[in-house]
Amino acid sequence: MPTQSDIQQAIQALSFNPYTVREDFPILSEIFQRGEKQVPLVYLDNAATTQKPRQVLDTILHYYHHENANVHRGIHTLAERATEKYENARKKVAEFIGAPSEKTIVFTRGTTEAINLVAGSWGRKFLKAGDVVLLSEMEHHSNIIPWQLLSQSIGIELRYIPVTEEGTLVLDQLPQLVDERVKLISVTHMSNVFGTINPVKEIVAFAHERDIPVLVDGAQSAPHMPVNVQELGCDFYAFSGHKMCGPTGIGALYATERWLEEMDPYHGGGEMIRSVWWDRATWNDIPHKFEAGTPNIAGAIAFGAAIDYLQRLGMDAIHQYEQALTRYALERLEDIPGFRIFGQAPERGGVISFYVGNIHPHDVAQFLDADGVAVRAGHHCAQPLMRKLGIPATARASFYFYNTPEEVDILVQSIRKLKEFFGDGF
Ligand code: 7TS
Numbered sequence: 329m330p331t332q333s334d335i336q337q338a339i340q341a342l343s344f345n346p347y348t349v350r351e352d353f354p355i356l357s358e359i360f361q362r363g364e365k366q367v368p369l370v371y372l373d374n375a376a377t378t379q380k381p382r383q384v385l386d387t388i389l390h391y392y393h394h395e396n397a398n399v400h401r402g403i404h405t406l407a408e409r410a411t412e413k414y415e416n417a418r419k420k421v422a423e424f425i426g427a428p429s430e431k432t433i434v435f436t437r438g439t440t441e442a443i444n445l446v447a448g449s450w451g452r453k454f455l456k457a458g459d460v461v462l463l464s465e466m467e468h469h470s471n472i473i474p475w476q477l478l479s480q481s482i483g484i485e486l487r488y489i490p491v492t493e494e495g496t497l498v499l500d501q502l503p504q505l506v507d508e509r510v511k512l513i514s515v516t517h518m519s520n521v522f523g524t525i526n527p528v529k530e531i532v533a534f535a536h537e538r539d540i541p542v543l544v545d546g547a548q549s550a551p552h553m554p555v556n557v558q559e560l561g562c563d564f565y566a567f568s569g570h571k572m573c574g575p576t577g578i579g580a581l582y583a584t585e586r587w588l589e590e591m592d593p594y595h596g597g598g599e600m601i602r603s604v605w606w607d608r609a610t611w612n613d614i615p616h617k618f619e620a621g622t623p624n625i626a627g628a629i630a631f632g633a634a635i636d637y638l639q640r641l642g643m644d645a646i647h648q649y650e651q652a653l654t655r656y657a658l659e660r661l662e663d664i665p666g667f668r669i670f671g672q673a674p675e676r677g678g679v680i681s682f683y684v685g686n687i688h689p690h691d692v693a694q695f696l697d698a699d700g701v702a703v704r705a706g707h708h709c710a711q712p713l714m715r716k717l718g719i720p721a722t723a724r725a726s727f728y729f730y731n732t733p734e735e736v737d738i739l740v741q742s743i744r745k746l747k748e749f750f751g752d753g754f
Pocket of ligand 1 (some may be wrong): 518733
């Protein structure tokens with residue numbers, strides 16, 4: 329079992345210090361009153377959303393104090409400032425995921441909207457009744473429902489790559505699952521339930537040999553590991569700013585230039601047009617063709633600031649530290665009798681879904697909250713997967729680079745206390 333001193337050694341070797349970065353996050357100093365006692369916040373719900381550093385918060389304030397104007401339309405100084413900052417943020421996003429050009433980055437509200445954009449625009453143009461979209465059984469609802477909606481309107485069919493008990497994809501079945509009717513594969517890079525990191529590069533290689541495009545849901549991968557979309561080779565990659573220190577309501581879709589050129593607009597309105605007549609219109613260049621209306625300007629600029637922040641720490645170091653912290657947590661949690669983990673893939677990130685004895689996950693989360701520990705309990709927007717696992721929900725702890733081994737210790741202690749509290753009923 330990695331000891332405190334092992335993990336402290338791992339921390340020494342990092343290019344950042346998880347204890348000092350915490351000072352950048354005002355909310356991490358939150359203290360809750362519990363009767364006579366005060367307990368510090370232990371925030372372990374990072375797969376749902378992450379906290380925001382001062383650098384991102386200041387960027388939002390600075391934007392509204394000094395730069396606020398609409399983008400791409402004004403000639404005045406503020407409009408130029410806002411446009412430059414907004415487009416500069418796009419460049420940062422492109423560079424962050426190794427995209428070949430900022431033209432391949434469409435700002436969206438987040439992963440969900442990015443996937444809906446692909447289903448609504450690419451899907452409607454390139455799919456027809458009887459075509460198959462291949463998903464996996466570990467997808468978040470946001471990579472299931474847009475395809476179900478498309479299925480209801482144009483008659484595509486959905487197939488699913490099965491998952492094993494340990495939370496890995498049964499990729500041996502790909503040759504049987506992928507026939508000539510499969511026209512798109514859309515899979516998550518990292519599961520928000522199991523923490524499994526899927527071998528998307530191999531999936532893309534398999535698909536491209538058959539001329540099948542691939543969408544990667546990067547909601548849980550972009551925040552936690554270095555990602556290079558050109559290396560992965562995927563056609564589409566969707567992710568959210570709020571899961572990587574940015575604000576809510578902003579995210580991005582990467583798509584290859586070829587697809588963006590060929591796809592039709594998703595929403596209609598200002599910004600996305602070149603010329604409009606009463607009965608027709610022509611479209612703006614990519615990516616603006618997909619950004620109708622006034623965008624989330626402050627959000628995009630703050631997303632850029634979040635990327636600057638992460639890159640200062642280093643994505644490799646973030647990944648390395650989270651791996652060490654997850655190992656530290658897993659070994660302590662597995663030591664608790666009756667502790668059951670969902671997701672034992674060898675390649676995994678900092679998401680731990682669990683059951684304690686037969687206590688309902690909502691009770692677990694409530695009990696932990698009394699100790700200041702924030703975990704999520706629920707179906708994690710993966711109801712079909714929960715059904716397959718035969719459970720209504722799990723409790724889930726998920727880490728980010730600002731979590732510490734001491735916080736893991738508090739989680740472990742709190743679960744041990746829970747066990748004592750429930751006694752024989754445990
Ligand atoms: N895909 C995955 C794999 C996710 O984990 C999530 C959000 C989404 C897509 C949707 O992202 P959004 O930013 O558009 O909402 N996952 C979670 C979660 O696990 N708990 O709350 C949100």
